[in-house]
Amino acid sequence: MDLTQPSRKRTLVIIGLMLGLFFASLDQTVVGTAMPTIIGQLGGLDLLTWITTAYLLTSTAVVPVAGKLADLFGRRVIYLIGMAVFILGSALCGMAESMTQLAIYRAIQGLGGGILMPLAMTIIGDLTTGESRAKMQGLFMAVFGLSSLAGPQAGGWIVDHWDWHWIFFINLPFGVLAMAFIAAGLKNAHVKKKVVIDWAGIGTLVVGIVSLLLALSFGGNKFEWGSAEILGLFGLSVVSLVSFVIVELRAKDPVIPMGLFKNSIFTTVNIIGFLMSLGMFGAMMFIPLFMQGVVGMSPTETASVMTPMMIGSMIASIIGSRLLFKFGLRPMLIAGMGIMLTGFALFLSLGLDTTQLRASIYMVIMGAGMGVIMPSLGIAVQESFPAEIRGTVTSATTFFRSIGGTVGIAILGTLFNSKSIDLIGNKLDATFQGFGPQGTALLDMAHNNPQGLYSSLLSDTFLAGLPEQVAGMFSTQVVPVLKDALLASLHNVFEVSIWFLAAGLIAAFFTGKIKLSAPVKKGKEKETVKAEEVPQG
Numbered sequence: 001m002d003l004t005q006p007s008r009k010r011t012l013v014i015i016g017l018m019l020g021l022f023f024a025s026l027d028q029t030v031v032g033t034a035m036p037t038i039i040g041q042l043g044g045l046d047l048l049t050w051i052t053t054a055y056l057l058t059s060t061a062v063v064p065v066a067g068k069l070a071d072l073f074g075r076r077v078i079y080l081i082g083m084a085v086f087i088l089g090s091a092l093c094g095m096a097e098s099m100t101q102l103a104i105y106r107a108i109q110g111l112g113g114g115i116l117m118p119l120a121m122t123i124i125g126d127l128t129t130g131e132s133r134a135k136m137q138g139l140f141m142a143v144f145g146l147s148s149l150a151g152p153q154a155g156g157w158i159v160d161h162w163d164w165h166w167i168f169f170i171n172l173p174f175g176v177l178a179m180a181f182i183a184a185g186l187k188n189a190h191v192k193k194k195v196v197i198d199w200a201g202i203g204t205l206v207v208g209i210v211s212l213l214l215a216l217s218f219g220g221n222k223f224e225w226g227s228a229e230i231l232g233l234f235g236l237s238v239v240s241l242v243s244f245v246i247v248e249l250r251a252k253d254p255v256i257p258m259g260l261f262k263n264s265i266f267t268t269v270n271i272i273g274f275l276m277s278l279g280m281f282g283a284m285m286f287i288p289l290f291m292q293g294v295v296g297m298s299p300t301e302t303a304s305v306m307t308p309m310m311i312g313s314m315i316a317s318i319i320g321s322r323l324l325f326k327f328g329l330r331p332m333l334i335a336g337m338g339i340m341l342t343g344f345a346l347f348l349s350l351g352l353d354t355t356q357l358r359a360s361i362y363m364v365i366m367g368a369g370m371g372v373i374m375p376s377l378g379i380a381v382q383e384s385f386p387a388e389i390r391g392t393v394t395s396a397t398t399f400f401r402s403i404g405g406t407v408g409i410a411i412l413g414t415l416f417n418s419k420s421i422d423l424i425g426n427k428l429d430a431t432f433q434g435f436g437p438q439g440t441a442l443l444d445m446a447h448n449n450p451q452g453l454y455s456s457l458l459s460d461t462f463l464a465g466l467p468e469q470v471a472g473m474f475s476t477q478v479v480p481v482l483k484d485a486l487l488a489s490l491h492n493v494f495e496v497s498i499w500f501l502a503a504g505l506i507a508a509f510f511t512g513k514i515k516l517s518a519p520v521k522k523g524k525e526k527e528t529v530k531a532e533e534v535p536q537g
Contacts, residue, residue: 009185009186009187010185011185012185012186013181014127015181016182016184017120017178018140018143019181020079020083020116020120020175020182021116021117021140021143022174023174023178024113024116031051031167031168034159036289036292036293036302038102042098042102050217051102054104054106054107054110055106055107056402056405056406057110057209058107058108058110058111058114059110059111060399060402060406061114061206061209061210062114062115063114063118063402064205064255064392064395064396065202066078066082066115066119067119067391067392067394067395067398068197068198068391068392070391071388071391072197075122075123075126075186076186076187078119079115079123079186080182081115082114082116083175083178083179084112085109086109086113086175087171087175087176087179088108088112089105089107089108089109089110089113090168090169090171091169092105093105093109093168094165094166094168096165117398118391118394118395118397118398119395120140121382122391122395124140125382139318160298197253198247198248198252198253198254200247201244201248201255204240204243205240205255205256207237208236208241208243209237209403209406211234211236211237211240212233212407213407213410214233215230215233215234215237217410218230255392257392260385260393260396263384263385265329265381265384265511265512268507268510268512269380269381269511270396270397271504271507272333272337272373272504272507272511273404274400274404275404275500275507276340276373276401276404276500276501277403277404278404278405278411279497279500279504285413286494287305287306287347288302288306289486290486290487291305291359293454293486294352294354294483294487294490295352297356301356304356305356305360306363307360308360308363308367309363309366309367311367312363312364312368312370313367313368313374315368316372317372317375319371320371320373320375320376321375321379324375324376324379328513329376329380329512329513330508330511330512333373333511334509335372336370336508337369337501337505338369339365339366339368339372340373343363343368343369344498347362347494350487350490350491351487352487378397381396382394412493415489415492415496416489416492419488419492420454420486420489423485424482428443428481429443431477434473435470435473442474453482454482454486
């Protein structure tokens with residue numbers, strides 16, 4: 001698709017893309033707020049990270065493949081396939097009856113989600129150029145913020161007043177509408193007559209990424225870090241990823257051309273995106289757990305705390321995409337990473353007495369940093385490469401952000417679980433021994449599944465299932481220990497996130513300069529992007 005697309009059809013495409021973006025991001029924010037309640041009903045707190053990791057695992061693996069396929073077969077058909085898979089995954093998630101099922105269905109969702117986001121940004125790159133591209137990407141980030149704003153509130157309301165299964169079913173009509181608009185408005189651009197798919201590259205990349213993430217997720221949890229299983233997964237990952245690089249250097253039409261890394265803007269931007277995502281998920285996944293498990297807020301109240309982050313991100317993305325043309329890429333990335341780092345540093349002061357207002361202010365700061373960074377990363381790479389490989393470079397950038405988030409979830413989840421076990425340890429042995437017959441089961445849980453005890457902080461039915469006297473003793477003697485352990489574990493997560501973001505801030509200082517292209521003048525049929533990279537200093 002090019003800039004000569006009729007204005008009416010272009011409008012249909014933009015509306016369809018916005019609906020799709022709204023649909024996909026709504027799902028993510030609804031799930032985040034509802035997860036503590038889902039855990040309270042289904043159990044399986046040890047699978048908390050897998051509800052997110054399963055989605056990120058498959059979406060991350062498919063992102064670069066989607067970009068390449070879109071360059072080969074056209075944007076329209078690949079986007080519609082992605083949306084169909086995402087809708088199927090959402091329907092299955094809504095019918096899940098266990099945490100294991102939910103994790104599997106989230107993986108199916110991820111296959112579709114890994115196609116939608118990079119292709120949406122690629123199609124916008126096809127439709128616009130220069131300053132108009134920046135404005136449009138800022139607008140799309142605002143739509144993302146709007147849906148993220150509605151998501152926590154909708155999730156909290158549905159969980160409090162309805163049934164959590166509907167947080168997935170509610171997405172289905174948005175997906176169907178998006179498919180209808182894209183099918184009607186988007187035409188397939190000319191694609192290569194002779195298609196060469198880099199199956200070896202796809203295979204080695206997927207095996208390498210999946211085995212790495214499995215090792216990070218299972219290490220210190222299901223298996224010891226030095227066990228044959230974990231070492232074998234790490235070894236398989238290294239061999240596969242090295243093989244991927246070798247295959248890509250020789251491939252006729254590689255999934256990720258290694259020559260892209262000769263462009264310092266491409267390399268630095270992807271490093272920053274990777275590090276930003278490593279740290280960012282510390283808030284996205286664990287703040288709702290803090291608010292409900294430590295402070296004792298309801299899902300609706302937790303949504304009210306998450307909402308300011310989306311407002312800050314939405315406003316900053318609109319303003320930041322315009323300031324990019326005034327101040328340049330490097331100052332905007334430095335400012336964005338610095339703001340995010342400040343927000344996470346403030347998270348370390350969160351405690352048992354944290355108020356909703358205080359937490360909301362911290363979330364606004366972090367959201368503002370996200371809003372400055374996200375559009376800047378996408379615009380930078382799209383302005384640095386021609387349209388013929390825009391799908392590949394945009395998907396590559398999305399891929400590195402996704403892999404950063406996926407690895408971050410795995411690392412932070414492992415740290416959280418390990419710290420929780422260390423903190424609970426034998427502290428509750430004497431307490432549970434005084435609980436009588438019911439204490440035996442609780443004692444076994446404390447040693448073999450200590451995270452399961454946290455469910456008592458998230459479920460209204462946990463204490464109701466205990467005898468009245470035991471429930472009273474549990475509330476006064478066990479709950480304070482659990483809250484202290486949960487708080488300390490979450491602070492440990494935030495500390496590690498700060499180190500990731502600090503590394504990203506340092507990388508931002510090494511970002512080169514780009515000259516952004518001027519908008520296409522009326523009457524020109526082809527986009528003329530002349531991005532010029534100027535080495536730093």
